[in-house]
């Protein structure tokens with residue numbers, strides 16, 4: 001898959017809803033219920049971070065949930081890419097980008113949303129053909145004003161800012177012309193997942209899905 005094809009796939013993914021939930025799962029048995037709750041609330045694109053031993057099993061479970069599009073986050077190595085693809089991930093997300101990681105995603109047909117934090121990083125990815133990128137860590141990196149400033153000289157790159165984004169500041173990003181959607185973990189709090197409080201998660205998802213952009 002070429003970077004241009006990956007970017008077009010991820011543009012469509014980012015336009016499905018204003019928020020992509022960033023999910024950390026310690027227990028894969030919660031995955032299907034969680035995915036159903038988020039999809040029911042209007043958030044179909046789901047990023048499962050490969051930060052826990054349960055993550056790959058969680059992706060397998062979620063891939064079977066109707067209406068959801070499940071991807072793998074925290075991709076760091078070529079092995080992560082192969083594992084994510086084998087588990088059924090339909091897209092990948094990484095905090096930054098290395099040539100090895102980009103090569104692996106392109107070779108494995110996994111559309112990557114690669115992370116960039118600076119103008120130079122965004123430019124390197126753009127040179128390779130990635131016009132849709134993740135701005136990470138968004139808040140720590142200057143937040144919406146920083147992303148707006150990057151957009152002035154580099155308007156051809158669109159972003160999914162992630163890291164420190166919440167219901168409070170999501171609009172600051174979503175109102176920018178270079179922001180397609182935001183990523184965030186706030187729609188799936190750890191305690192609600194542990195208690196299988198799916199109705200509460202659906203309510204959070206609905207609130208997020210209703211954000212204007």
Ligand SMILES: O=C(O)C(=O)C[C@H](O)[C@H](O)COP(=O)(O)O
Nearest residue numbers: 049073074095162163164184185
């Ligand atoms: O694990 C990854 O792939 C990451 O790149 C980091 C996550 O996207 C952010 O940590 C989510 O940030 P919060 O919404 O502030 O919890």
